[in-house]
Amino acid sequence: MSSEFPQAAVNPSGHAINVPTMCPLCSHTCGLRVDVKDNQIVAVRGDETAPNTQGYTCNKAQAINLFAHHAQRVQHPMKRQADGSFQRISWDQAITEIAAKLNGIRSKHPSRSIALTGIGGQGSHIAGFGSLPFMFAIKSPTMYTALAQEKTQHPMVWRHMFGVRSNVYMYSDEEHADYIISMGANPLISNRGRNATEVFKRLATDPQRKLVVIDPRVSEVAKRADRHIAIQPGRDVYFLMGMVAVIVQEQLHNKAFVAQYVKDYAAFAEPFRAIDARQMADWCGVPHDDLLATAREFAASKRGTINYDTGLEHSYQSTLTSYLIHSLLVIAGHVCKPEGGGSAFLEQFGFRVPDVVKPAKTLVSGVEAVQCLLPIGVFPPNTMPEDIETSHPARIRALIVDGANPLVxxxxxxxxxxxxxxxxxxVVIEPSMTETARVADYVLPARPSFEKWNYSMFPHEEVTPQLVPPILKAQGEALPEVEIYQRLARAMGLVPKVPKLVSWLAKYAVHPRWHGVGAPLYMAAVGMSAAVRGGGVLPIAGRIVHTMYDSLGKHLPAPDATMVWLLCLNQALFRKKVLHVALPETRGMHNPFKLGHHLFKTMLAHPEGVLVGPIEAMRASNLKDNLLHSDRKIHLPHHQWLAHISQLSKEAPRADADYPMMLNGGMRTGWNANTILRDPSWRKGKGPHCPIIISPADATRLSLKNGDMVRLETRRGHVDGPVRIDQGTMTGHLHIPNGFGLEYPDPQTGELVRHGIRINELTDIAERDPYTAIPYLKRTPCRLTPIAPQEASPTTWGAAAA
Incomplete structure (x- = not known):
């Protein structure tokens, strides 16, 4: 007996033409078509059949071969020696020693002393199907993700206002809106949206639609705006307070929508009646008329939306900012509009599980873990150092870094x-010898995206999951992350032996003829076998996944895809009607297990992605489906946040006299890719690609010209680098691109050379949001001093100026 799925195979010759895959270099995960020769990606094109991006891609995709082929690939397990060097060891030795150390910590200390950070890096989320069950199995809630470093304020707000599930997100529908406010975002560079270039081109040429950009810099998208409001850095919260005050005081809110759906609007509105919008505009450094016009126009528009990104999320009071944005959307009636064009919810593929685990809190600051697109709460990395250094008995003693580079x-x-x-x-699980890997006790080589099965579920305007097979042969002894965690779990005694009944039923769960009956019987048997050992919800959930990997995984194209199969069943169980719209051939399938089986087969057959959640099928019931408070009302007032807003409205923002300028740490350009691409040769054209970007006025004041060297200082450190004068930059405002400062071997000498500025040598872990601990990376006070070229420190600049 066999399943009807083909077994995973990589072309042994390392040659292929027009193979579908996806770009792992950012959250956009553009669909690609590539040619492979001698196990190298030699040609890259946008995939017009990919439902997510429909042929769009940016320049970064041309460099994806360097993700797999570069001088710092880790091809064997490595163990750090006493002198700091690394020795190659076997997988058996690595797994045995790490398992023993982890079990030793678990035997003496609380389970939460073992922490994980990363989870599904490299634009690939399939690694999470190994790391999350592993952490569940050891019963540790100490998990950190990049999402919690920038996005968790939004699900906090959504949960409070709407009572939504943890697996939903709200997106801004710029494509169909008639009034768009863009704050802290530059979609034309960050590639936000299906094809931001086309969307904003149409916006600029449609007289019936309006784009307002609120940004200190004249960005690429600001140049296309009908109104650009050059706000002072970090003052967005005051501008939004002023907008709400105008709408409340002039009674411009959507009265019918508010009356029908909003609970206790009067309690929400009361603090804003006392806020002086003119004062808020003055504090923002913008004309009062611009704030007034924007508030009035947004309230009067038929289909308004607000686009935001990390420029807002990494700035001052980002939780209050998120609360104010979503309050504006609600009181103007621009949420979940049946005709589209406002801001609406989409439910993530697969995961719909009840909230059965009380969120944990960080040890020192008491920041609560937030469920952000995952069925478990995650902590902000910003709180990690203090929870390592504390004297608390549950302090972090062991850390697994998976697909992340915390030291950069x-x-x-x-x-x-x-x-x-x-x-x-x-322990670092990673394809490359990163800055963090170089200080690890063990480095375990993971395969990069193109050498393993890959899965992406990044949020987009529609639900389009991708399950992509490997297109390159694996190098050395590198393993998929899921397999690494499975080996660790076995060695730690976390994975029980698979019962014979479970193994037998696994064949029928995916049998061509019997899967409609076999799948539910198999899942019931797995659940019962996992529950026998008890331990609570999380360990049982962890054992379920580990057991499925060792049983069902044998009958799938690759065991890594086991959780994707389970997600397909979940999708079919809870979103059958939407699936029937997305996949018309399934309309006669009423058995959710047959429907889920068909969806899994469809995903295997279409690695370019499958549209399983068309927004047209969800618009009419969007608010009903996501307004889950028992009274079916939007809970607008949040008394703690409103009290904080009221306090802010009475206190003028203060400047730092010793550090009078403001650094935007992490500007998006066409030449940054977070820290994924390590080989700097992918960047083309004249450098430097990582300058310190300053205004003409500041250049004149300091007698600087392009390329002159300066020292940029903050309270946490300093860096040296060349300046670039930018006509669109505000006086007193500086920018440095993100993702630089990586150390890569010189092609001639082999010595490590740092390329560009490492921004986070300047940022302060204590400067962060009071509710989420998300860092204020976009508003770091600083000062600038001209220096002679010979004064520049090679440790902060290296050879990147060329």
């Missing part, structure tokens, strides 16, 4: 560097 990517690199020295065990 997380705020305040120095704080992380100091904290990591106090760990008892640091």
């Amino acid at each position: 990517s997380y705020a305040d690199s120095n704080a992380f560097r100091e904290a990591f020295q106090k760990l008892e065990l640091l």
